[in-house]
Amino acid sequence: MTAPRTVLEAVARAPLGVLATAWPWRALLYLLSGGLFAIVVYLAVGGLFSAPLGTFTKVLCAVAVVAFAAALTGPLERRRLTLVDRSGAGDRPEPHNGPRAAGYGAVSVLAVGWMDLAVVLVSLGIPGFLLITPLQPTATTWQSVAGPVAGALLLPVAVYPVAAWAGVRGAVARAVLFPKDRELREVVRSRARLVDAFETERRRIERDLHDGAQQRLVALTMKLGLAALDLPPGSAAAREVGEAHALAKEALTELRELIRGIHPQILTERGLPAAARDIAGRCPVPTDLDLDLPGRLPAAVEQTAYYVTAEALTNIARHSGADRCRITARCRDGVLRLDIEDNGSGGADPTRGTGLVGLADRIAAADGRMLLSSPPGGPTVLRAEIPCAGPAS
Numbered sequence: 001m002t003a004p005r006t007v008l009e010a011v012a013r014a015p016l017g018v019l020a021t022a023w024p025w026r027a028l029l030y031l032l033s034g035g036l037f038a039i040v041v042y043l044a045v046g047g048l049f050s051a052p053l054g055t056f057t058k059v060l061c062a063v064a065v066v067a068f069a070a071a072l073t074g075p076l077e078r079r080r081l082t083l084v085d086r087s088g089a090g091d092r093p094e095p096h097n098g099p100r101a102a103g104y105g106a107v108s109v110l111a112v113g114w115m116d117l118a119v120v121l122v123s124l125g126i127p128g129f130l131l132i133t134p135l136q137p138t139a140t141t142w143q144s145v146a147g148p149v150a151g152a153l154l155l156p157v158a159v160y161p162v163a164a165w166a167g168v169r170g171a172v173a174r175a176v177l178f179p180k181d182r183e184l185r186e187v188v189r190s191r192a193r194l195v196d197a198f199e200t201e202r203r204r205i206e207r208d209l210h211d212g213a214q215q216r217l218v219a220l221t222m223k224l225g226l227a228a229l230d231l232p233p234g235s236a237a238a239r240e241v242g243e244a245h246a247l248a249k250e251a252l253t254e255l256r257e258l259i260r261g262i263h264p265q266i267l268t269e270r271g272l273p274a275a276a277r278d279i280a281g282r283c284p285v286p287t288d289l290d291l292d293l294p295g296r297l298p299a300a301v302e303q304t305a306y307y308v309t310a311e312a313l314t315n316i317a318r319h320s321g322a323d324r325c326r327i328t329a330r331c332r333d334g335v336l337r338l339d340i341e342d343n344g345s346g347g348a349d350p351t352r353g354t355g356l357v358g359l360a361d362r363i364a365a366a367d368g369r370m371l372l373s374s375p376p377g378g379p380t381v382l383r384a385e386i387p388c389a390g391p392a393s
Contacts, residue, residue, distance in 0.1 A: 007084040008167030023084075024159040028165035030083040031116040034169070037076065038113025041069045051056050057084075066090045070105030076109075084170040090269065104176045112169070127154035221248045272302045276309055276327060279294060283313045283343070288326040301388045304366045305329070305338050308384045311359055312340040320344025320380060331388055335368075338384040346378035359384075 004010035004037070010023045018024065045062045118284050133147025133248070224245035231238040267275040272292045280287035296302070309327060316325050320343030329338050350356035359382075360370040368386035 005086050006167060006170065007163050008171070011163050011167070015160075018163070019156055019159060024163055026083040027159075027163045028120065030080055030166045030170070031120050031162065033083075034108065034113045035117030035120065035208050037069070038109050038117070041065065041109050043059055066106060066109060067102075069109045072103050073101070073105030073108050077177055081170055081173055084166045085174060101177055104173070116165070116169065119161060123158040123161045127151040127158055130154065160241070174196075221245065224248055267302060267306050272297060272305055272329070275302075275306050279306075279310050279313055280327065283325075284317050285313070285320075285322055285325050287313065288323065288324070290326065291329045293329055293331050293336075297388045300366060301336055301386050304362060304368070304386055305336060305384065307362060308338060308359055309340065312382050315348075315356070316340075316342045316344065316380075319348070320346075320378075322378070322380075334388060336384075336386045336388040338383060338386070340383075341379055341381045343379050345376075346374045346380050347376045348372060348374035348382075356382075 004013055005022075007023045007027050010018050010021060044065050048061045048065065049058050051058070087257070128151065130147045130151030133151070134144040136143075138194070141149070224241055228238060228241045228245055231241060266278050271293075273289075273293060276291060277289060280289055297305075314326070316322055320342050322342035325340065325342035327340050329336065331337075348356065350360070356370075356372065363370045363384050363386060366386050368384060371383040372381070372382040
């Protein structure tokens with residue numbers, strides 16, 4: 001089970017176990033930070049009204065202080081929110097800075113911050129008051145004993161209203177300040193994880209075929225070849241064994257092509273330029289290469305670029321009618337730009353089932369984008385822009 005991402009989720013999953021975690025302390029710090037910020041703003045406004053200034057000037061300065069504090073609420077909330085909400089906090093974009101954010105900031109400073117303090121004081125004040133009962137001069141012996149016991153029992157209970165209010169405050173802040181496309185970004189990340197899982201499974205199948213079926217076919221081919229040498233030339237048995245030997249070699253060739261299509265070894269060992277040259281060498285359409293890349297790229301980028309190149313050249317050979325194509329690759333400003341151009345008839349349409357939709361989806365899963373220019377009569381240019389920042393692997 002994954003770790004809870006919010007304080008509300010932590011309380012819902014393990015109402016008793018949450019007491020032994022850091023979530024109650026994080027919720028308390030979240031509420032205190034909001035309340036202390038409101039106190040600082042009120043002290044600043046109070047200081048202005050006690051200054052020897054005109055009434056209009058005092059009001060104008062007080063409004064300016066509140067407006068400035070409201071403007072700070074968005075950036076501060078982005079950092080405070082990580083205390084009670086760790087669901088994608090590291091890659092969450094900057095908060096909105098429009099009227100909605102300004103209104104939330106003003107309400108937070110003028111009212112909600114004080115509610116944060118009130119929740120903390122009431123939740124912790126009651127058990128705290130009972131704990132210090134023996135220090136009260138009017139306390140009886142019974143009160144001095146029962147008060148601390150009751151306070152110690154109520155103190156863990158105080159965690160729940162603090163955590164609940166902090167969770168609600170965090171949910172409201174997230175809904176108001178941050179973009180509504182958070183779910184879309186999660187879908188994109190999920191799609192990227194699915195692609196990674198698919199690539200892992202693809203490579204596992206490749207290893208199984210390479211180490212299992214291919215080795216058995218090689219052994220079978222060798223045994224059939226040796227058996228053919230022991231049979232009388234021209235005999236019926238020699239012909240049958242010879243045909244079986246030829247079929248085994250054809251099956252071995254097809255299996256090797258299948259393994260190469262699943263995940264080419266050349267891509268793993270020598271990188272994208274060598275793999276692209278291998279694809280171009282097997283393409284029936286003559287292909288020019290202009291690849292200027294700074295060494296190895298991250299494995300996920302190389303895999304995406306390889307399959308984009310392979311699919312694009314397959315489309316060119318099947319549909320374009322071109323007699324020449326060109327592949328250009330550059331890595332600039334942390335982005336791989338892969339251009340595949342042909343001099344065919346043009347008119348490429350993703351809706352006709354030529355694999356372009358699948359290419360666009362694969363590139364999008366790598367956080368990239370695909371651009372296509374294919375006017376009737378050609379030429380057709382397909383560009384894939386794939387972020388390649390990060391260490392190569």
